[in-house]
Amino acid sequence: MVLLIAGASLTGVLSAGWTPVLGVQLQGGVEVVLRPADEVSDEQFERAIEIIRNRVDAIGVAEPDITRQGDQVVIQLPGVKDKQRAVDLIGKTAELTFRPVITFFDPLDPNQLAAAKQVVDGSGGVEAENVDEETESSVSLSDLLTPPDGDEAAATVALLGSTGQTGFVLAPAQLTGEVIEEAVATFQGQWIVNLSFNDEGALLFDQMAVENYERQVAIVLDGVVESAPTINATEFNGQAVISGSFDEAEAKNLALVLRFGALPVEFERDDVRTVSATLGEGTLRAGVIAGLVGLALVGLYMLLYYRLLGLVAICSLAISGATLWSIIAWLGESKGLALTLAGATGIIVSIGVQVDSNIVYYERIKEEVRRGRAVRSAADGSFRAAFSTIIWADLASLIGAGVLYQLTSGTVRGFALYLGITTLIDLAVSFFFMRPLVVLVARRLVNERPSRLGLNVTAEEAPV
């Protein structure tokens, strides 16, 4: 039964092509732990994490893992290529800027892309000849778009809107988010966002309004055009209203963006770790080899000591291993949870716990047999007592794993997770697999010859 489930889950996982996601220490990459410099509200914190996630997506990391752990954000970017750039980008306090719109383009239309490229390069001071040459070759979207960390205030940039369906070519920034005092979403027949500026901002905004009267100005955050309202007045006196076809969520989100700027939270870098791919691979290889050698030694010992029962123990380990592999692959695939170094060592250590369940049971059987009980009935009868011991002992491990998982972060937390998982697997495998197989072995193969179980006690010798 368990055999079926374990087999089925393993085949399922393998055929789906899922493999465990490896952590930064095992395949190289970047790990950053950030903490807000000041007290922040939950709302701000969540928003900040959202922004970090967008930035990471923009770099194009295959399996990023970004989690909030208490008052810290842990960002793991396994396998990321340009490590330093990734580190810089994540915690950067990018600014909110107001940029006049020069022109629009459709990201799917090659002709428009080429035209937009010309505008961007032209304003950047590139000589006309070069521009002509480039327009002849096709311009891809990634060539055109300004990279996430190239959003310089003084440059002309090409960016996409938040839905990704409209492209904008934007002039240098004329205003930054610092001058905004307050931004609130209100409902007045439709959803609008009320903006108020400080004195300096009021002046600058009016200046921009005069220059761009009846034209659109883009509100840019982190390389994304959040909104591009049309200026329809030249004098605002420090108060502006952005209206459009917003729904409630859009309006509130825009207000939030305007209020908090780019990262609503200033982060301190608590821990920054970059691991080169070679070092990561070395650690992984060492861990795998050490694990296999350890397993082989344990298997050998169990075989020598418990003979046939040792074989059962090896099978139990194999079943647990298959189940664990499936779970790790599933966690990696569905939750983006990576197998960390701490987790991997936890698993190697759990071999001991798994084998112990077998040993507790076998020792009970041996004891009963020494008292003169038949192997068969001993195998049946000892399980209850042995399993109760296993449960109580495993429960202590689970309590430990639970406490650690709840109260710690980072390395220790990863370890606690895998400790908990392997303990649960141990319980299930002991009950559903080890017991029936031992009973079967006792009935069919031992034939009342305890020596096959590593019992060299004959009935005459047994003390009564």
Place this chain on the structure above:
Amino acid sequence: MSFSIRRLYRGDTSWDFLGVSRRVLTGSIIAVLICVVALFVQGLNLGIEFEGGGVWEAPASEDVTTDAIRETASDIGMSDARIQRITGGDDIFRVRGELPTGETAESVGSALAQAAQVDSELVSARTVSPSFGDEVAGKARRALVVFFILIALYLTLRFEWKMALGALVAVAHDIALTVGIYAIFQFEISPATVVAFLTIMGYSLYDTIVVFDRVKDNERSLSLKTRMTYSDLANVSLNQVIMRSVNTTITSVLPVISLLVVGSLIMGATSLQEFAIALLIGLLVGSYSSLFVAMPLVSALKRREPHWTEQDRSAEVLSESNSIENAATALAADRYDRSAPPRPRKKGRKR
């Protein structure tokens, strides 16, 4: 009390664990004291995760010396940096120190890469802010306190408070010894070692629970008909679980030794090494303390209960020479009565 592997293997040992417990406990107390003294005198060698600072690791080739790396480090203002060449598998240079002002983790990394004559992509780096370490340590402490309280409650509910106390003292003993060894040898403490300490606690508790479970079981099956003292009961139980303890310790230690030898010495993965050393020490100490610290303590507490004092007294009246053997026999007989109707002796193979 004769030592015989053969008897141990067959499981019919009758060693007087509690008889030697006084001497053993004295040894343990002295060891713990030494460790505590070492902890206060020498302190712990804390990793950068707790102290802040930076660590850079670069592959080391034959023709670059540690001195060349040290020179480069001094040039960029890291003259206090600790520079090691770690051998085993592929050699690496490990540089640990404070990040100099005006430098970034990357600029230091590329300077070191140049000195080591490797591509800067091959350099691994880690920088940690000092406040982070306080936080990690604080969290671990809090988790530890909650863990102890929960386990104490759990053991009190499952067994009784005396056993909970015994188990926790044993765990504290294990942690003290392991941390003490870290202080004495100045091994570096990292989050991985903290994880290892926590694992040790788990193992030690697990071991102790297996012993207690057996004692409880025997206590029930004994009923009042035998004249067993609590010490006898404890001794019998310990003899019953000794083989399991030995085997479990061996099978737990084998993967750890493999991790230590294969993982770190042959392949040169330092991160595995830190973890394995703590585990190895802790595993050995943990199985020892379950048998020789936890149980004797519980036994000493239990003997004060009226019922067991009574048993002690009556045991004194009788000849006590063979009390353990008697107890074992009584227990075995009791087991046998309950287990099955008497069955004919089976024919064992003669040898």
